Amino acid sequence: MPGRFGKLHLQAWGPQALSVAVGLTVWEIAGRLTPAAILAPPSRVFARMAAMLASGELPALLAASSLHMLAGFGLAVLVAVPIGFLMGRVPWVSRLLDPLVTAFYSLPTVALVPLIVIWFGLFYAARVALVFCMAVPDMIVVMAAGARDIDQRLVDAGRSLGAGWMQQFRKVLLPASLPFVFTALRVGAVRAINAMITAELFFAAVNLGASMKKAASAFDSAGLLAVLATLCLAGLAVQELLRLLETWAAPWRQGVGNG
Amino acid sequence: MAEASASRSAGRLVSLAGIAIALVVWEVAGRAAGPARFAPFSDVAREFLTVLGDGLTLPALGTSLLQMLVGYGAGLAVGVPLGVLMGRQAWADRAFQPWVSMMVVTSTAALVPLLIVLFGTGFWFRTAVVFLATVWYVVITAYQGARGIDPRYLGAARSFGAGDWQTFRMVHLPALFPYLMTGASVGLAHAIRAMVMAEMYVLIGFGGRLQQTGLSISTAPLLCSLLLLMLIGVAATGGLRWLGGRMAPWYEEARA
DSSP: OOTTTTSOOSSOHHHHHHHHHHHHHHHHHHHHHSOTTTOOOHHHHHHHHHHHHHTTHHHHHHHHHHHHHHHHHHHHHHHHHHHHHHHHHOHHHHHHHHHHHHHHHHSOGGGGHHHHHHHHTTSHHHHHHHHHHHHHHHHHHHHHHHHHTSOHHHHHHHHHTTOOHHHIIIIIIHHHHHHHHHHHHHHHHHHHHHHHHHHHHHSSOOHHHHHHHHHHHTTOHHHHHHHHHHHHHHHHHHHHHHHHHHHHHOGGGTTTSOO | OHHHHHHHHHHHHHHHHHHHHHHHHHHHHHHHHOHHHHOOHHHHHHHHHHHHHSSSHHHHHHHHHHHHHHHHHHHHHHHHHHHHHHHHOHHHHHHHHHHHHHHHHSOHHHHHHHHHHHHTTSHHHHHHHHHHHHHHHHHHHHHHHHHTSOHHHHHHHHHTTOOHHHHIIIIIHHHHHHHHHHHHHHHHHHHHHHHHHHHHHHTOHHHHHHHHHTTSSSSHHHHHHHHHHHHHHHHHHHHHHHHHHHHOTHHHHHHO
16 A cells, blocks of 8 residues: 555645545535435535434444454454565565465455355454455565565675674564555555455444444435445544554654655 | 576475465365365365356356456546546645545445445446446556656656657656556456455345355355456456566566
């Protein structure tokens, strides 16, 4: 995932705000011209969001949905980061695993839903499994590509200065890996949030997914779009959070690879 | 030369070993778990041969893929010019970036209930899902390619008196090509994902069949469908890479 997207620039707010305002105006006009059941205008969507926030419904739903998202994402990080790193640094591991990773990367993860139902049922465990399966292949691919591109001169310099295996890892490979580890985290987070709502729509409908299904069957497009907007804002917030974390963890990267 | 090709064939061998190990693990795990939970590879392979001949699954898959191409094509047709425009013009970048950022993080699955309200569950619904899943990734890669064009090349073209069209054809297009191929293949992966997801949601086409095979007694038909999807995904990405190599041989060199 390239750096500039998935984030709203904090600098240069003016043109961005204008763009958002124009988009919202177009949507408002379109929403007023079409029947309310099909496309609610943003004014009604935001009013609905405010009401759902005030009643505590939206935060509760989001918190409940985050549970399986975080569990699945955490497991995915534990598996994908080491495997991807090894694939990038050790040629035979890459050759051994590459066909499998390619195969799973090419498989639409949602197609695993029937199998996950057989193995994990319809509830919490199944949702965690889907989040895990959806985040892992993309993160491995990013990690492997990043680890492969670590500047060999850094590694050679470390070796010629007499760094041992552990020192080499801690002082050279780890700092050199941070940028793409964060790229992998961002890519994985997008996939995990994606999987979070997919799971709630495809397994037993709960939390935000249940709320969407209820709104859809009642032709309540304001309620539907309110949940959608929440998901979108949550996604952007997570991206921004990871970016802040990256600046904190790897301050020397600032302004280098963010373009 | 000979050494390089020897090490390459050794690499192939390791890759084949990886596949072989996975198949053996699958077979052993499948025998232990039983076909109701996880059919062993031998069962699935037998099922695969039946499915190839049954005249139901493959046509369903073909129809689904053809319908997918409409949304995918539309995604490319909109995404490439939009991405290039954003990459070359500051005003377009500012105007579209917030919306592209938002759409990229938005899950396609979450759009499905809304799209059903808007389009029903027919052809336009599936096309819209695939389009929305494809277009933003194409925009991003085209945008990155367009931003990365070396200004010195543009300056050189201008000083040799190249017109707008010539500059586009001789400088922009070759520089963009690797990005466009990446965008096309990432977009295709997303298009296939979206197609299967949309069909599973409304239970039609190949995705619908897949969802229903989950209810059968043995998992062999289900795993067989998954295998088929995997092969199609791998073939599609490989096909695009081959096409890229044919159309622009410098592309592979630039990547190596």
